[in-house]
Amino acid sequence: KAGVTQTPRYLIKTRGQQVTLSCSPISGHRSVSWYQQTPGQGLQFLFEYFSETQRNKGNFPGRFSGRQFSNSRSEMNVSTLELGDSALYLCASSGWDRGSLEQFFGPGTRLTVL
Amino acid sequence: QKEVEQDPGPLSVPEGAIVSLNCTYSNSAFQYFMWYRQYSRKGPELLMYTYSSGNKEDGRFTAQVDKSSKYISLFIRDSQPSDSATYLCAMRKGGSNYKLTFGKGTLLTVNP
Secondary structure: OOOOEEEOOEEEEOOOOOEEEEEEOOOOOOEEEEEEEEOOOEEEEEEEEEOOEEEEEOOOOOOEEEEEOOOOOEEEEEOOOOHHHOEEEEEEEEEEEOOEEEEEEOOOEEEEEO | OOOEEEOOOOEEEEOOOOEEEEEEEOOOOOOEEEEEEEOOOOOOEEEEEEOOOEEEEEOOEEEEEEOOOOEEEEEEOOOOHHHOEEEEEEEEOOOOOOOOEEOOOEEEEEEO
């Protein structure tokens, strides 16, 4: 079974620009979550989509948004980039296996804001 | 107080040592507990998944959960240099809330 894929793997943007990141979950998984990882704050939950609906949201400003398509692929958008948005953005694909909810992460997109 | 506390280390051990990694948490609503391993410049990889208090073993790894003390542990037996990575504890509440709350991670180095 193919794993979670994220594109692009690396991005360099300047302050004020916007960026769109993409995530393809494991086949059959309907839930996609997004996390931001920084050295100072660790892994922080951004939001979760299930069947094209945002089901849970973390404590991030409205500049961070996302969506999910009917094939479960998800995109995350950050508008008006700030230096502090430099981070590894991780996507997690969730599915039930033998009664357990397992959540698998992609390799991440490393965003650098200059 | 953060919901999940994890000693960031770093932790350095010789090859073959038993490694103990720990997390404490404050929210009694957490029901599911996980350990992830993250190599440098990679995404986290699920190692262990537990629900109830007690021990769960998988090869050289043992996960322990004590809900009464709000304390979870991961033990690595016969540690190998390939175990060198950051270990993250994660937990979530039940129901349709798939949000994971992570510890900051412990950086482990196993020296040959």
